[in-house]
Structures are given as structure tokens and as C-alpha cells.
Amino acid sequence: MSRLDTVMARWLRQDVQGMHAYAVQDSTGMIKLDAMENPFRLPLALQQALGERLGAVAINRYPGARIDTLREALARHAGLPEGCALMLGNGSDELISLLAMACDVPGATIVAPVPGFVMYQMSAQLQGLKFVGVPLSADFELDEAAMLAALEEHQPALLYIAYPNNPTANLFDDRIVERLIEAAPGLVIIDEAYQPFASRSYIDRLARHEHVLLMRTMSKFGLAGVRIGYMMGAARLITQIDKVRPPYNVSVLNAEAALFALEHADEFARQAAVLREERARLIEALKALPGVTPFPSEANMVLVRVPDADRAFAGLKQRGVLVKNVSRMHPLLAACLRLTVGTPDENQRLIAALRESL
Numbered sequence: 001m002s003r004l005d006t007v008m009a010r011w012l013r014q015d016v017q018g019m020h021a022y023a024v025q026d027s028t029g030m031i032k033l034d035a036m037e038n039p040f041r042l043p044l045a046l047q048q049a050l051g052e053r054l055g056a057v058a059i060n061r062y063p064g065a066r067i068d069t070l071r072e073a074l075a076r077h078a079g080l081p082e083g084c085a086l087m088l089g090n091g092s093d094e095l096i097s098l099l100a101m102a103c104d105v106p107g108a109t110i111v112a113p114v115p116g117f118v119m120y121q122m123s124a125q126l127q128g129l130k131f132v133g134v135p136l137s138a139d140f141e142l143d144e145a146a147m148l149a150a151l152e153e154h155q156p157a158l159l160y161i162a163y164p165n166n167p168t169a170n171l172f173d174d175r176i177v178e179r180l181i182e183a184a185p186g187l188v189i190i191d192e193a194y195q196p197f198a199s200r201s202y203i204d205r206l207a208r209h210e211h212v213l214l215m216r217t218m219s220k221f222g223l224a225g226v227r228i229g230y231m232m233g234a235a236r237l238i239t240q241i242d243k244v245r246p247p248y249n250v251s252v253l254n255a256e257a258a259l260f261a262l263e264h265a266d267e268f269a270r271q272a273a274v275l276r277e278e279r280a281r282l283i284e285a286l287k288a289l290p291g292v293t294p295f296p297s298e299a300n301m302v303l304v305r306v307p308d309a310d311r312a313f314a315g316l317k318q319r320g321v322l323v324k325n326v327s328r329m330h331p332l333l334a335a336c337l338r339l340t341v342g343t344p345d346e347n348q349r350l351i352a353a354l355r356e357s358l
Helices: 003-011 044-055 065-078 091-102 118-127 144-154 174-183 203-208 219-223 235-244 252-263 265-287 309-318 344-357
Strands: 084-089 109-114 130-135 158-162 187-191 212-217 229-234 301-305 336-340
Touching (some): 084 235, 091 187, 158 174, 219 265
Parallel strands (some): 109 158
């Protein structure tokens, strides 16, 4: 055994060594429809304006007042309710990790419906918390009885409800969501990562419940490469959770890019509208393919069941189209692929490639 093997065996956590890292697929030369990104680049004039803006940023200094400016701009953009505050994260992934850290009390548990966003479970594992996944119903709705039973039995510190859900792309029944919020003994996090594409938001109800936090990201807004997440909730609760946030977790370049995007929010709203229209067209085209069942979507993705997910995924990849094969993530997702909604041309090429791959 080498010295490194000895050091790793003694000092690296065994559970970490046994985990699988978050997988990012190589998309070189592919039509990239695997990660729910906005496929549209900024118009050339805005690219040039952003470049000049970023060139003037004082990158020799630690982030300062511009971070506060970004926080204020996001609060206005989101319509932050009175009595609430907002904290920033390096993407929503960091906020999920910070929540696990802040709530890491002895015996703490995290509960979430499954299949769902993998980072809820990963954050629990990395922080040494117990994770309890409660299966959705066959139609991807919350199983109210099972969820209530899990809340009663495990008394979780954190309950995650993605709104819409990933990878199923649906909005859960609001009546069930409200009953789970009332029953939750700890914090409830409503994850609105896909809010630009959804017909409903929880923001107008946030102030009703002081134990509810609303989380969003600018990734689906159109800034996946900028890594800005934010979380809103009762001011005194946000103040406490913000204590575990690393100083300077958002760079000045990222903050300036986000501010620039908010100043041009109309362009990103136009892009989101196009993607919502494309989503409807994509679902109709998928319905016309033999043996293919697309599910309703309120996000910029479509979950689709095909006769053979592995064969379809390989066939798409061979034809230069990269999607996400989720068929082994959970039994409810058997034979399923997750397709990001792309540009009109990308969606046409996706349909053609899928037809040939079936």
C-alpha cells in the first residue's frame, strides 16, 4: 500500500470515498439538451456592453457594496414580501449545502419527495445528516399520506418541495403542499429553480409561514455559467442561516453580470416565452412518435417515457444530441429520458434523431 493509500484510508471519510461524484456529461460537439440550460446567447450588442461593464470591475478588491446592490435588485425583481430578507449563494447548490450545515443538530433528518433533485440527498450525506426520500405517486404527485407519515416519524429539520420538480417537471398540488407546510416540524424549502417557466409561484404566499424559505437560481433565468442562487424568507431566519455562508462567496464578476442581466430582464423574459412556446410544440411532436409518452411540464424540460431508454439515449448521442438518461435514478422513472427544451432548430433535430433512434 502506498503512502497516499494509507493517508486516504486513515483520514478521508469512508462514506465520501464510497459516494459517486455528481456526473457532468461531456457535451463537446453535441446539441446540449441534458442540463436545463437556457440555449440562447445574449444578443451581440448586449455581449459587447457586458464585456465593457465587466472590464471596469475592480477585480483587485474583494466583493463589497455591489453584492448588497445585487441583493436589493433581486429582492425587487422577485417581489420580496415585507418582513422578509434575501441571501445569496454560489448557485442554489451552495444554499442547499449551507442549509444542511446550519441545521446539523444531533439526529437531524432531511425529507424530500423522490425522484427529486439529487443535491438534497447529497448535502445530507456530506453533512452527516439522515436523508429520507418519500416516493411520489405513479403520476408524479406528492403522496400526501406517506409524506405526512414521514414528517411524523422522522421530525425532519428540513423538508424540500421542488416547485416545479426535477426531473418530473410538474407542479405539485397546492392543497397538499399547504398541508405539508402546516404539518412540518422544521423548515420547509420551496425550490423554485424553474420559476421562469412555471404558471405559479409561491412568492405571494411566502409571508404566511415564517418557517418557509423560498429558493431560486439565476441559472434557469439564463445565467447558468454565472452561478447565482438566492433564498428568501423571514428576516430573522435568513439572518441566522446567513452566518454559515462563507465571506465573499459571490464574485464581483458574477455579481456584475447578474446585475446587468436584471437590467435587461425583458430580453430574458422574451427568451423564456419562446422556450415555453417551444415546450408546447416539443410535447406535441413527442406525442406523435410511436411508443413515446411525454409528461406534462411546467419547466424547461420534458420527461418522456420511451420503449428502451438506453437504446434511445445511445441513438441520440450517436446522432449528436445529448440528453439525460434518468431511467435508473428511481423505479418510477423506468424507461425515461429527460429532455431540455432547446431552440426551435435544436428541438426539430432532437425529434428527428429520436424518431431514428426508437
